[in-house]
């Protein structure tokens with residue numbers, strides 16, 4: 001199978017971008033990140049891409065006002081010019097429209113810091129703590145046009161400790177995110193994930209299964 005060409009969309013710090021880039025570099029994923037698209041000028045993820053020698057484009061969403069599709073058309077153009085065939089959202093804090101999703105059918109992944117469908121949105125960790133949840137975690141899923149939804153690939157449950165703050169809990173979730181997102185990308189890049197209705201079935205034969213959920 002040909003190596004997948006990954007386009008990452010990110011808005012911030014970029015630890016998940018880094019984890020996936022490192023795994024591609026180590027050849028643990030049969031893929032290459034060919035482009036980082038970032039919607040926030042000055043975001044830390046841009047430094048990471050520069051250091052890793054990965055091409056980047058900044059498309060500032062604020063210059064598009066409410067025209068989401070306008071932003072997406074620019075992004076899609078950049079991704080297609082580079083031959084991207086797998087799109088990975090890594091801390092990409094924007095909702096996408098059906099237009100974007102239709103450009104890469106069943107080829108867009110997202111990571112979210114809660115056990116979806118609980119606590120979607122921009123504050124998955126804070127919302128879980130505010131709700132008094134005893135367990136939350138993270139979800140890696142295919143993207144459809146709704147907020148933080150689409151067939152689930154991997155989930156990891158992370159218990160909430162009595163003394164957890166948003167910071168300490170976020171750090172524990174992030175460790176698992178950085179460990180599991182490269183695994184999920186590998187599974188998709190190797191064609192091990194099949195969609196049956198709303199369910200993603202994974203073929204784990206011959207590879208080590210991480211301690212999930």
Ligand code: GAR
Nearest residue numbers: 012013014015016091111112113121
């Ligand atoms: C991650 O915790 C990711 O789950 C979250 O943003 C963080 C990005 O971290 N995404 C969402 O909340 C999406 N709704 P990173 O920039 O270090 O990868």
